[in-house]
Amino acid sequence: MPPTRTLPRPALEDRACHGGRAAAPHAGAARLRLALVGAPNVGKSALFNRLTGAYVTVSNYPGTSVSVDRGTLRLAGEALEVLDTPGLYSLLPTTEEERVTQRILLEGGADVLLHVVDAKSLERMLPLTLQLLELGRPLVLALNMMDEAEALGLRVEHRELAARLGVEVVPVVAVTGRGLRELGDALRRACSAAAPAVPAYGNGVGHAVGEVRACLRGEYPVDAAAVAALLLQGDTVAAELVERCEAEPARARHAALQAAAEFRGANVYRVAYERHREAERLLDGVVLATPGRHSPWRERLGRWLATPLTGFPVLFGILYLGLYQFVGQFGAGMLVDFVETRVFEAYLNPFFTALFATLVPWDWLRQLFVGEYGVLTLGVRYAVAIVLPVVGTFFLFFSLLEDSGYFPRLALLVDRGFKTIGLSGRAVIPLVLGFACDTMATMVTRTLETRRERVLATLLLALAIPCSAQLGVILAILAGQPRAFAVWGGVLLGTFLLVGWLGAKLLPGERASFHMELPPLRVPRPGNVLVKTLTRMQWYFLEVLPLFLLASVILWVGELTGLLQRAIGALAPVVRLLGLPAETASVFLFGFFRRDYGAAGLFDLSRQGLLDAAQLTVAAVTLTLFVPCVAQFLMMVRERGLKTALGMFAFITPFAFGVGALLNLLLRGLGW
Numbered sequence: 001m002p003p004t005r006t007l008p009r010p011a012l013e014d015r016a017c018h019g020g021r022a023a024a025p026h027a028g029a030a031r032l033r034l035a036l037v038g039a040p041n042v043g044k045s046a047l048f049n050r051l052t053g054a055y056v057t058v059s060n061y062p063g064t065s066v067s068v069d070r071g072t073l074r075l076a077g078e079a080l081e082v083l084d085t086p087g088l089y090s091l092l093p094t095t096e097e098e099r100v101t102q103r104i105l106l107e108g109g110a111d112v113l114l115h116v117v118d119a120k121s122l123e124r125m126l127p128l129t130l131q132l133l134e135l136g137r138p139l140v141l142a143l144n145m146m147d148e149a150e151a152l153g154l155r156v157e158h159r160e161l162a163a164r165l166g167v168e169v170v171p172v173v174a175v176t177g178r179g180l181r182e183l184g185d186a187l188r189r190a191c192s193a194a195a196p197a198v199p200a201y202g203n204g205v206g207h208a209v210g211e212v213r214a215c216l217r218g219e220y221p222v223d224a225a226a227v228a229a230l231l232l233q234g235d236t237v238a239a240e241l242v243e244r245c246e247a248e249p250a251r252a253r254h255a256a257l258q259a260a261a262e263f264r265g266a267n268v269y270r271v272a273y274e275r276h277r278e279a280e281r282l283l284d285g286v287v288l289a290t291p292g293r294h295s296p297w298r299e300r301l302g303r304w305l306a307t308p309l310t311g312f313p314v315l316f317g318i319l320y321l322g323l324y325q326f327v328g329q330f331g332a333g334m335l336v337d338f339v340e341t342r343v344f345e346a347y348l349n350p351f352f353t354a355l356f357a358t359l360v361p362w363d364w365l366r367q368l369f370v371g372e373y374g375v376l377t378l379g380v381r382y383a384v385a386i387v388l389p390v391v392g393t394f395f396l397f398f399s400l401l402e403d404s405g406y407f408p409r410l411a412l413l414v415d416r417g418f419k420t421i422g423l424s425g426r427a428v429i430p431l432v433l434g435f436a437c438d439t440m441a442t443m444v445t446r447t448l449e450t451r452r453e454r455v456l457a458t459l460l461l462a463l464a465i466p467c468s469a470q471l472g473v474i475l476a477i478l479a480g481q482p483r484a485f486a487v488w489g490g491v492l493l494g495t496f497l498l499v500g501w502l503g504a505k506l507l508p509g510e511r512a513s514f515h516m517e518l519p520p521l522r523v524p525r526p527g528n529v530l531v532k533t534l535t536r537m538q539w540y541f542l543e544v545l546p547l548f549l550l551a552s553v554i555l556w557v558g559e560l561t562g563l564l565q566r567a568i569g570a571l572a573p574v575v576r577l578l579g580l581p582a583e584t585a586s587v588f589l590f591g592f593f594r595r596d597y598g599a600a601g602l603f604d605l606s607r608q609g610l611l612d613a614a615q616l617t618v619a620a621v622t623l624t625l626f627v628p629c630v631a632q633f634l635m636m637v638r639e640r641g642l643k644t645a646l647g648m649f650a651f652i653t654p655f656a657f658g659v660g661a662l663l664n665l666l667l668r669g670l671g672w
Contacts, residue, residue, distance in 0.1 A: 031079060032111045033112070035105065038128075039088065042125070044084065047116055075184060091226070092268065102237055106230075127276055134199065134225045140186045146172065164286075204262065302521050331392065336386055336390065344384075352370050368556050372559070383541070390472030394435065403528055422452065422503055442632055454639070454640070459499065473599040568582070579615060594630065636648065
């Protein structure tokens with residue numbers, strides 16, 4: 001990944017307007033910034049990749065943990081900085097990611113806007129277009145997924161829509177590159193164009209916005225109409241802008257309260273309703289239904305996937321074939337066995353052992369590289385032979401499901417059940433992603449609406465969701481023992497539901513609502529799936545390999561100084577409480593560095609025949625529930641704060657060993 005840079009937050013004086021319209025960008029000015037804006041699942045990132053190519057930098061927006069992708073687009077010899085902003089449905093945000101996009105737009109972080117919409121859902125997408133027009137910035141509207149719209153028999157008169165909006169409208173298909181030349185021409189013209197007219201609303205909303213706007217006398221980075229509309233709806237960021245830019249902010253606040261008092265009903269919904277009415281008016285006669293290649297079987301399949309009676313059997317089938325057979329049996333079984341046995345044990349380990357026996361005469365130093373905890377014979381072997389095949393097969397499976405459009409339907413399927421544990425169906429995305437990498441999934445929890453939901457999802461990821469490497473290794477260990485596998489899965493599911501239910505009862509905060517764009521089912525494109533899989537494998541491997549090598553060095557130092565034996569001795573009472581042999585203590589030490597590292601250690605003990613069925617089950621359950629890996633813990637600190645992360649750590653550690661001890665007593669009582 002290229003070096004990261006922080007996204008600059010421009011001063012409020014940049015391109016400001018005096019209580020009115022923002023100045024349009026002009027040729028010869030500093031490097032222009034183009035912001036891609038749009039709702040989730042509209043193909044915005046695919047279009048960003050098409051426009052910018054491979055040279056992309058990723059950085060966090062200042063003061064947040066939300067990342068913003070940036071690249072460069074060349075138009076007629078001029079270079080534009082392109083920002084791929086986090087997805088949002090409205091400039092009135094509900095999640096942290098939406099707040100970041102709102103700040104970028106309101107604080108002058110973009111000179112030209114490219115609004116990417118799903119051509120099949122223009123009625124839902126156009127209200128955001130109207131909000132973007134209020135910003136007083138040159139705007140281009142990209143109608144993405146035109147191929148899917150045409151397949152559904154929809155025809156969009158984009159030239160008529162462009163005339164009504166006063167901006168250029170370009171049909172595109174981001175995944176194939178269709179319409180990109182026309183889009184580039186439209187963007188080039190927009191860079192030197194005047195800002196379009198601010199939309200006018202009826203039923204008193206337009207009048208109210210105008211009244212508030214007239215009271216805004218300060219200088220703003222965008223057209224004051226956008227600030228006025230958001231202030232009218234009680235937005236905090238707009239209120240902060242008013243406090244900073246107005247000599248008498250109380251006058252603007254009073255005007256907003258007075259205008260809102262004239263509405264019947266909540267001012268937020270009144271303004272949103274008028275935008276939807278305006279969108280319907282603009283689209284009248286623009287979107288036409290024509291005979292198309294309808295896919296009724298896809299529509300029926302989409303309904304079946306989201307209906308409990310048929311959706312849950314399909315889900316269980318996907319889990320069995322995808323996780324158990326493909327990831328567990330093929331990835332963690334066949335591939336791991338091939339790489340470890342045929343490559344490392346047969347060739348690499350003997351080669352490295354012989355090489356270092358010649359190069360390094362001191363046994364204590366040689367052990368660092370090729371000993372029991374050697375960075376080559378243990379660290380690299382675990383990372384490449386045990387973890388990488390499992391991670392690769394899981395990411396391939398995950399990318400196939402992601403490209404097919406299955407995940408939004410899964411979210412709809414589980415929404416009602418998730419409500420009982422304080423989550424919405426939207427939380428299924430980070431939770432499913434946790435089966436790939438809990439660190440990445442913890443980062444994705446920021447897309448959830450409420451802090452309560454984000455804390456709950458983070459706790460459940462740290463406690464009851466095994467990452468792909470850990471999951472694959474444990475599936476391989478338990479594959480030949482169906483009883484042990486059933487107990488392991490049952491305990492994890494029970495823990496997930498119990499802790500989630502208790503968390504929903506005890507944690508304060510508002511309940512989460514659920515809304516999500518439902519894309520059509522698609523046949524996954526092999527190229528997209530392959531690129532996503534390789535990119536994620538590269539990211540994971542670059543993250544995991546240094547940690548595995550570091551863990552090997554720490555264990556070597558511990559072995560050399562005797563600290564490792566002392567730590568194992570300190571864990572002996574806990575290990576005995578679980579009914580496990582003393583050798584298992586090292587597995588939990590491994591797991592402290594990374595849970596998948598510990599799973600690989602358990603894999604070694606299992607192959608040596610040191611654990612019976614009951615011990616294997618108890619060890620697998622305890623290790624899965626055990627403390628999150630170092631990388632995940634650091635991400636928890638970053639996303640939820642140190643106090644919350646330490647609280648979760650303090651809860652999870654005794655809980656995991658307590659569940660393991662109770663399970664040991666139960667299994668021994670049943671005669672295992």
